[in-house]
Each structure stands twice: as structure tokens, then as C-alpha cells.
Amino acid sequence: MTTKRATLLILAAIVIVSPFFFPSNYYYRVGSLIFVNALAVTGIVILTGYAGQVSLGHAGFAGIGGYACALAPVHLGLHPGLAALFGAALSGGVAWLVGRPILRLRGYYLAVASLGLGILVAMVLANEAWLTRGPDGIEVPDLGLNDALEAIGIDIRNTQFWYFFSGLVMVVGAWIALNLHDSPTGRALRALHGSEIAARVVGIDVARLKLRAFVISAVYASLAGSLLALQNKFITPDVAGFMHSIEMVTMAVLGGAGSVLGAFLGAAILTTLPQVLTVFQEYEQILLGLVMMLVMIFMREGLLPSLARRVRGREK
Amino acid sequence: MKTLTALATLAALGAASAASAEIRIGATISETGPAAFLGDPEAKTLEMMVEKLNAAGGINGEQVELVLYDDGGDPNKARTFATRLVEDDEVVAIIGGTTTGATMSIIPVAEDAEVPFISLAGAIEIIDPVKDWVFKTPHTDRMACAKIFEDMKARGITRIGMISGTDGFGASMRKQCLEIAPEAGIEVIADESYGPTDADMTPQLTNIKNRAGVQAVLNAGFGQGPSVVTRNYQQLAVGLPLYQSHGVASKGFIDLAGSGAAEGVRLPGTALLVGDLLADDDPQKPVVAAYVAEYQAEYGEAPSTFGGYAHDAFAILTDAITRAGSADPEEIRDAIETTAGLAGTTGVVTMTPEDHLGFDLSAFRMLEIRDGGWTLVD
Numbered sequence: 203m204t205t206k207r208a209t210l211l212i213l214a215a216i217v218i219v220s221p222f223f224f225p226s227n228y229y230y231r232v233g234s235l236i237f238v239n240a241l242a243v244t245g246i247v248i249l250t251g252y253a254g255q256v257s258l259g260h261a262g263f264a265g266i267g268g269y270a271c272a273l274a275p276v277h278l279g280l281h282p283g284l285a286a287l288f289g290a291a292l293s294g295g296v297a298w299l300v301g302r303p304i305l306r307l308r309g310y311y312l313a314v315a316s317l318g319l320g321i322l323v324a325m326v327l328a329n330e331a332w333l334t335r336g337p338d339g340i341e342v343p344d345l346g347l348n349d350a351l352e353a354i355g356i357d358i359r360n361t362q363f364w365y366f367f368s369g370l371v372m373v374v375g376a377w378i379a380l381n382l383h384d385s386p387t388g389r390a391l392r393a394l395h396g397s398e399i400a401a402r403v404v405g406i407d408v409a410r411l412k413l414r415a416f417v418i419s420a421v422y423a424s425l426a427g428s429l430l431a432l433q434n435k436f437i438t439p440d441v442a443g444f445m446h447s448i449e450m451v452t453m454a455v456l457g458g459a460g461s462v463l464g465a466f467l468g469a470a471i472l473t474t475l476p477q478v479l480t481v482f483q484e485y486e487q488i489l490l491g492l493v494m495m496l497v498m499i500f501m502r503e504g505l506l507p508s509l510a511r512r513v514r515g516r517e518k
Numbered sequence: 519m520k521t522l523t524a525l526a527t528l529a530a531l532g533a534a535s536a537a538s539a540e541i542r543i544g545a546t547i548s549e550t551g552p553a554a555f556l557g558d559p560e561a562k563t564l565e566m567m568v569e570k571l572n573a574a575g576g577i578n579g580e581q582v583e584l585v586l587y588d589d590g591g592d593p594n595k596a597r598t599f600a601t602r603l604v605e606d607d608e609v610v611a612i613i614g615g616t617t618t619g620a621t622m623s624i625i626p627v628a629e630d631a632e633v634p635f636i637s638l639a640g641a642i643e644i645i646d647p648v649k650d651w652v653f654k655t656p657h658t659d660r661m662a663c664a665k666i667f668e669d670m671k672a673r674g675i676t677r678i679g680m681i682s683g684t685d686g687f688g689a690s691m692r693k694q695c696l697e698i699a700p701e702a703g704i705e706v707i708a709d710e711s712y713g714p715t716d717a718d719m720t721p722q723l724t725n726i727k728n729r730a731g732v733q734a735v736l737n738a739g740f741g742q743g744p745s746v747v748t749r750n751y752q753q754l755a756v757g758l759p760l761y762q763s764h765g766v767a768s769k770g771f772i773d774l775a776g777s778g779a780a781e782g783v784r785l786p787g788t789a790l791l792v793g794d795l796l797a798d799d800d801p802q803k804p805v806v807a808a809y810v811a812e813y814q815a816e817y818g819e820a821p822s823t824f825g826g827y828a829h830d831a832f833a834i835l836t837d838a839i840t841r842a843g844s845a846d847p848e849e850i851r852d853a854i855e856t857t858a859g860l861a862g863t864t865g866v867v868t869m870t871p872e873d874h875l876g877f878d879l880s881a882f883r884m885l886e887i888r889d890g891g892w893t894l895v896d
Contacts, residue, residue, distance in 0.1 A: 228605035231598055329684050331693065337686035338618040338641055339593060360630060361601065430594065435626050438593045438619040476595070477602070480587055 206380040209463045213376055216466075217369035221362075230365040232477055237368035238429045239469035241375045243453045244462055245422025248379055250451070251460035252388060253415035254395035255305075256313045259320025260450050263293040263420040264427030265327055265442025269334060271431045272342045282345045286428035293424035294417045301416040306409045308398060312416070320447050327439035339438030342431045364433040371429060375422060376462045382418070383462075391415055423450070452490060456497055458504025467506050540580035541845045543568075543835065544587075544609030546599040546624065547638075547828075548616035551591030555741070557616040559825030560638055561586060564613065566816050567832045577839050585609055589620055596620035597627060604631040610845045613831045615639050616824075618686055625652055634838075634851040636831040638824070641690050645874040653854055653874045655830040655864055657788075657882060659687075659738075662764045663695035665786040665882040666736060667702035669895065675733040675759065679708035679726035681719065681747060683739030687765050688714070691738035708732055714743055719750045727756050734758050740765030745774035752779040759784065767791055767885070768822045777890030784895065786882040790826040790863040795894050801861040805833075809863055823864075830862030834869075 220233060242264060249255050270289025274280040280288060296319070304315045328337045348363040358366075382388045394401035394408050402408055431437040440446070449472065457468025476486055501508035545564055548557035568584040576582055585607045589596040596615060603609045604627060611634045615621030618641040625644070628635035628651050637644050637654040644654050670678065682692035692711075699706050708729040710722035726735055735758055737747045744766045751760055760783050762771070767787035772780045789796055793806040809829050813821040821829075837860055838853035839845060857869040857876060865881025884895040 226606045228602045231601040231605070235594075235598065331689050336689040336693075337684075338643075338690055339622055341622070361605070434594065434597055434623055436593065436597075436619075436623045438623075440592055440594070440619065477598070480599075486590070 209380060210377055213373050227359055227361050230361040234365040234368040236470045236473045237372040238426050239473050240466045241372045242423045242426035242450050243465040243469050244375050244379050245419035246450055246454040247459060247462055247465045249415050249419035250454055252391040253412055255412055257316040258313050258447050259316035260423040261442050261446035262320035262323035263423035265323045266293045267424030267427030268431035268437045268441050269327060271428045272340045272437055275343045282343050282432060289428050290421045290424045293420045297417045297420035301413045305412040324439055324442040327442055337439055339436055342435050342437055345432045368429055379462050452494055455504055458506040461506050464504050464506035541577060541582045542585060542607060542609045543582060544585045544603030544607055544612045546587045546589045546596050546614040548591035549588040553591040553617050556824040559822045560616060560828035562817055563825040563828040564832055577836055578843060591617060593619040593623040597623040600624040600627040604633050610847050611835055611850055633847045634854055638827045638831060648872060648874050651851060655827045659691040660694040661879055662786050663698055665879055666761050667704045669884045670734055671703060676703060677705045677707050677731045677733050679729060679732040679735045680706050681710045681722055681737050683714050683743045684711050685714040688739040691763055712743060714741055719747050723750050723754055727754060736761045738763050745771060748775040748783060749779045772887055772890055780887045783887045785885055787885045788823050788826055788864045789883060790823055792883060792892050792894055801866055805861045806863050826863035830864050833862055834867060
């Protein structure tokens, strides 16, 4: 069995089997948050893990995706589902515009530029109150899919619906990312990650490929933002906040930036941690930093690849 | 292996919520994060009141357990904790939502699970239109605007300048004030704004000062912004009456602005701030005095208006459960809606199916800062 198929099977199995162990509906909520975060982090895996670029402003795209779901149905008359796709297209467009000049340069320029972009989006969402209703947030219309399911006889709670729906989107997102990994584009991305000069020598258009990775990952973040907005039926500018961007990168690096399954693991750990440690809310940031440092010192590839190597090493 | 890890993590979540009590009340409050100065006194108040209530025998002979989560001011977390409260902890009612954003995220959860929810946030959207399961204790921004405009009219002021913070509170209050200004007979002829962490508002205030015809200035904002505005206002010697919002109704504001600069500033506040100055027959006087004394004894500091909001929410809830004689969420909801003449720190609360706030403008007191302390204007 290939790694790709194994990864997809494991993810699908987690989505389907976990509910049998859920003592209450609340766990569906935590589960769906994990899947939404994992989707965004899968985008980071493509950008950082495959192409070796760092973005510190991906929450900005999540903000665009989320607010698209709130605003497009009201102002453009779009169905919320279509609004999510509209948001994804918009995020991709913005990423393209910002990435095109920046990604011609080498080094840390993308990190800085994306940092600025993320903060800019958060500021626009908070300050342009005539459109976004400001820092207090705005309601998001219902997706209507759960009602449609109910009409054909499948009657489940809202939290359960969003658990399975987010799970489905996450698995599809993982499937696309894994396909990309083995495609010519994916190989070229990994080649330029290894050495940009070598990649250029063998005829890879480095700037264009980096841009492609950036745009794809922006679309992932945007869809994650849309999913979050649609299931919360409410969104505030916090979703585009700087800490949220950092959280995404942390999840990717913690789980293993090059691995889709690692993305899930990172998202799962950092989403459940605050729920388990409710008493330590005040120290959450400190704990996050500590975990990050330990992983960087002892498991530089991230949790999953490091553990996998250790297990394999023992088998030999 | 990975599946096991994930499952183990999820299982660990369950362990956190054991222990049973007779009546379980849930709260998600922003004890930390940017709204901590609101959430901290709220959480302290709730903890103190539950302890006191249980020591006195609980409600209808049953002990009360408070399940309190800190959402850090993140609306998404607030929603998750609200879900946890209703689905996992199986609480009979929720108090919380320190900020409007957090409250609005909790509302769908409470409505979906049909659990009564008393919010501690300001915006009018929370209870207008009225939602069956949602109540709130703080005044709305709109009422603050109306109270300030009422006082301005009484002083013969009709043309004003506004300066507002761009944070949630400032933005919401600015919007409400601009909306009701025409019907209140007030004309806003200058409208400036500042970032919540700005350290100097001199340019904006100069703009207002130079606008011909301005008779008074209204500052909508909370946190440190209004202190800076007040200081700059004195430095520029604007010389017009300055109004602040209820968001800065605390001793901390006077200290931060400096009592010299704050002298003569007017703002709408709750009875809590001026407990000693209230008339002896004021129904709020004993409630305020008791709360202030208890809080002072427990935590060694004076309570703020925001702690008062939590005080009122808990008082309304215990009153409703007592009258319902049951801890069934639906009966509690019905009982909250028939709350009548309950004296809280913020106002005397009388709920109806059309009014889930329960008091009017009279609950606001117009205060003026004199000699570094509060005085009642009316």
C-alpha cells in the first residue's frame, strides 16, 4: 500500500470511527474544529513543506474566506456555498497579486510580505464597519445542507453534520495535496525546496512554481475560514488575527511540515490542548512556545516524521 | 498508532468534566486576553456569589456548581466552550459572553440546545430582535447615547463633536449615537476616530476644536483611549464640556487620566459607582452596598461596573430558579422572562417577552467627576 493511500485511509477511518467513542455532542464540535484547522494546515504543508516558503499571514486568507460567506450572500445574492468558492477565488487572486512580485526574490521576503498582508486584512475587517460591521463581527447565513439532508430523511444534529462535512472536506483536501506531492509540480516544488539553484539548472521556473504553491495554500486557508464561518454562523475579525496565522504555522511545524498526516496530527494536538488544559488558559501561549521549542530541538522534522523514523529504525 | 493518539486525546477531554452537583450553571468568560479587564471581575464575582449561595444552603435546598471556562476573548473558543457547557457539562443555563463577538457566537448554541443564556455584553443586537433564550444585563450602547444626549439637551447643547475608538465598543457606540442623534435633536458636526492603542489624540481633537459651532465633545471608547483623550483635551484647553461613555466608569479611568484633567468630565454610570451617594429609599442602595462590601472583603479591591453585570446575571438566574422551583432549562427561561422588580447593581430589572434587558434610561445615573471622585448630576 502506498503512503498516499495509507494516509487517506487513516484520515477517513479517524473521521468515521471516532464518533463511536464520543460521550457527547461536544466532541463533534472539537472534531470539526480539528478538521477545519487540519484543512488550513494542509495548505501550509504544500507551501512550507513542499516548496519551503514561509507565510505568516495565512489567517488573512481565512478571514477573506470567512467574510465572503457572510457578505457575498447579502450583497451579491450568492448561495453561501458559492460564496465560499467566491472567497477561495478572491483569496487565490490576492495571493497571486501579492506573491507575483515577491516570489521572484529569494529569502524571507514572502514571510514579511504575507505578515503585512495578514495584518492588513485584519485591519480592514475591523475598521471598515460599513461593510463588515466592525470588530463585533457579523452573522453568516446557513449553508442549508443540513436541512437538505433532513428533507431526504437523514436527521442529524447541526454539530454532527458539521463534523462529517468538515471531515469530508479535509479528506478531499488531503487527497488533492497528496496527488500534488507526486505530480510533476510537486516534484518540482520539492526540488526547489532542496536547492533553488539546482532546480533552476534543470529547467524549473522557480518563481512561477512558488507562486502556484502560495496561491493553492491561500485557497486552502480561505476554504477553512469559510467552513468555520458557516458552522459558527457568525464571524469576527479575530479569524484573520496574527496569532491565528502563527497557530497555523505552529500546527504544521509541530506535526511535521512535509507530511499531510502530520498536518492533521499538529492540528489535532493544538486544537484539543486548550480544551484539555482549560485551567491553564493563562499559560497557553507559554505552553505553545515551549512545545514548539522542544519539537524544534529534539524533533526537527516535526512529531510525525521523527516518530515514524524512530519506529522504522527499531524495526530494522 | 495515530488513531490511538487522537482517541486518547479525545478521551482525556472527558476526564476533565466529572464531579456532579444538583444544579449546574455554566459560564464562559474572557478572564484573559484583550477583554480581561471586563472578564476578570466578572469571573471573580460569579465565583464569589456561588460560594456565598452554597454556604447559605443553595437554591431550593440544592447546591449549585459553577462550570467556568476562560475563552480568552476569542469568539470561536467561546462557541466551543458553550457547546461543551450544554452538551458535555449539561448545564441548565449559561452566563457569559464578555464581548459582543463572543456573545453572538454563543447565541446559536444556546438557541439550538434550548438553554437560557444571559449575556454580559453591551450591543443592542443581542436582544433586539428579542430571542427566546437570550437575555442580557448591561445597558445597551444606545441607552448610553440617549442618556448623554438627554443631559446635553438639558444644558442647551445641540451641536457636538464625536471622537471614537475603532475597537468593538467604540465602533458600536459611535454607530448607535449617530443613529439616534437626529431624533434626540443633536447634530454631530465633527466625527473623528483613533486606534485603541494610540498614545496621542491631539490631531483629532484639534480638528474638533477648530470646527466652528461645536458645543461639546463626546468620546465613545473604553480602555486607555479615553484617558489619553481626556489628557490631550485638557492640554489643548478645548474648554467645552467633555462626555465619556459608560465604558470608562471606573476609578481606574480617573487615576489614568489624572484627576486634574478629568475634572468636570461627565459620563453615564451605574448605581454601583455611587453607592454612597444614592438616596436611602433607592431600591438599588442595599444591593450595591452588599455587593461592594463582599467583593472588597473577598478580593481587597473595589468592584467595577463589569463585575456588577455578572452580579446581576447571577441574581436574575438564582431568582428565576427559585421561583420556577425547578432546574429545567425551559422553566428557568420562562421564569427569567417574568422577572419583576429585581434590584440589581445596574438597574431594577423587569423582564417581559418583548424586553429581555428589563430596564430603561432611568437606570443610568449621569455622573460628573469632581475633586477626583464621582458626583451625581441628577
